[in-house]
Amino acid sequence: MKTTIAIIGSGFSSLSAACYLAKQGFGVEIFEKNSTTGGRARQLIKQGFTFDIGPSWYWMPDIFEKFFNDFGKTVSNYYELDKLSPAYKIFFHDEQITIGDTMDKICDEFERIETGSSKPLRKFIKRAQEHYDIAINKVVLRPGLSPFELVTPETVTRVDQFFKTISSEVRKNFKNPKLISTLEFPVLFLGAKPNKTPSFYSFMNFADFGLGTWHPKGGMYEIIKAMTALATELGVKININSNVEKIIVKDKKAAGIVVNKEEKYFDVVLSGADYHHTETLLDETHRQYSEKYWSKKTFAPSSLLFYIGFDKKLNNIEHHNLFFDTDFEQHAIDIYDTPKWPDNPLFYANFPSVTDKSMAPEDCETGFFLIPIAPGLEDTEALRNQYFDIIINRFETLTKQKVKNNIIFRDAFCVNDFIEQYNSYKGNAYGMANTLLQTAFLRPKLISKKVEHLFFTGQLTVPGPGVPPSLISGKLVSELITKQFKNN
Known part of the structure; x- marks a missing residue:
């Protein structure tokens, strides 16, 4: 008899785990509460416009390639990948920085802003590349069960990099505030302030400048389609519109789930849903972490998102655009230190139709x-409208064009939606931040300490937030399950 595994949720980590477990011969079944697979990586198609509702940055292409290679496939079997040139543009109040698709172009841009800055930049990125090699090939491939997983010949010689911060390293080498913001920006993907993030995580800077920014033709949802197709090919059964209401525990072992009020029994339960939410599906005596525990943790930000169809092509924009024309540090304080709606928010704007014509009708912009x-x-309608007015006015000023009268439609997504659609703790968008005290073995565990045969995966556990780490998280938990059940 095959060992049967129920997987809650169908995001990147769940689909990753499902593929690896099916390859090992387990009977795998996914239960997704929404009407499509993908978890937070969903798609909106409206009036001919295509939007990635969730992740929109394709970094670390090597991680995606390794995932598909593990199944005898390549990325190109499923979707077409283009390297963006330029990668992105940053708008400051008085000028713009364009990040090119090679280190030489980026160094030239740094020199334009601050003479002599390319030399420390090359040194900084070289060290970031060393960190990337260690992180991706050693540290993140460990399941976060013990502090000794961080002890390798490579990390021992870099132990100081876990106690210094990204901010201190950047500011030691660069003085221009615009260059500082440019180099501190990538760690926002890790969900923490640069002055709280260990400098070892500068590997994100190598992911940015060294490996570049990519785009799957048709959008990020093409990855979900690919992983869903692979999982199905491997024999995974996928159930949509299937809301898991309870995890069944018998004799301190996970024995199944209640889905749409129906009991279904399995040998193993694996949740890729929000970790906090998953534990609410258990009786209190079976929960590992208290409400007090979660309330003290540093969570990555939530987001206010707008999906807009424009009836014309826009000027002076790239595929990815960052608007840093206000105080970077103050906005971070408004997120992490004294949480409140920011007075002058930074914001990001993505126009995939700049490089991918399939994502908008002709002569229009997504x-x-x-x-x-x-x-x-x-989160109220009034606040959403207020902040839309703030950013669209600044967008018009900084890009030197009028766009308000060219809006065909506008959809919004915010805290309440993250909670309602993804059961997200406090409506967070990216999981738990990778601060020093929330790194590796200090994150919520892949294996339940209270309930046997219950496992977790995703951005609240190891390795952490982001799409590539989610793929790795699925692989890590599949290895733990395989080790425990393969020979039973």
């Missing part, structure tokens, strides 16, 4: 705007 905000904030 626009996705994002404001990072603290999780758990009040």
Whole structure:
């Protein structure tokens, strides 16, 4: 008899785990509460416009390639990948920085802003590349069960990099505030302030400048389609519109789930849903972490998102655009230190139709705007409208064009939606931050300490937030399950 495994949720980590477990011969079944697979990586198609509702940055292409290689496939079997040139543009109040698709172009841009800055930049990125090699090939491939997993010949010689911060390293080498913001920006993907993130995580800077920014033709949802197709090919059964209401525990072992009020029994339960939410599916005596535990953790931001169809092509924009024309540090304080709606928010705007004509009707533009905000904030229609006005006015000023009268439609997504659609703790968008005290073995565990045969995966556990780490998280938990059940 095959060991049977129920997987809650169908995001990147769940699909990754499902593929690896099916390859090992387990009977795998996914239960997704929404009407499509992908978890937070969903797609909106409206009036001919295509939007990635969730992740929109394709970094670390090597991780995606390794995933498909593990099944005898390549990325190109499923979707077409283009390297963006330029990678992205950053708007400051008085000028713009364009990040090119090679280190030489980026160094030239740094020199334009601050003479002599290319030399420390090359040194900084070389060290970031060393960190990347260690992180991706050693540290993140460990399941976070013990502090000794961080002890390798490579990390021992870099132990100081876990106690210094990204901010201190950047500011030691660069003085221009615009270059500092440019180099501190990538760690926002890790969900923490640069002055709280260990400098070892500068490997994100290598992911940015060294490996570049890519785009799957048709959008990020093409990856979900690919992983869903692979999982199905491997024999995974996928159930949509299937809301898991309870995890069944018998004799301190996970024995199944209640789905749409129906009991279903399995040998193993694996949740890729929000970790906090998953534990609410258990009786209190079976939960590992208290509400007090979660309330003290540093969570990555939530977001206010706008999906907009424009009836014309826009000027002076790239595929990815960052608007840093206000105080970077103050916005971070408004997210992490004294959580509140920011007075002058930074924001991000994504126009995939700049490089991918399939994502908008002819002579139109697909626009996705994002404001990072603290999780758990009040979310009302009035606040959404207020902040849309703030950012669209600044967008018009900085890009020197009028666009308000060219909006065909505008959809918004915020804290309440993250909670309602993804059961997200306080409506967070990216999981738990990778601060020093929330790294590796200090994150919530892949294996339940209270309930046998219950496992977790995703961005609240190891390795952490982001799409590539989620793929790795699925692989890590599949290895733990395989080790325990393969020979039973």
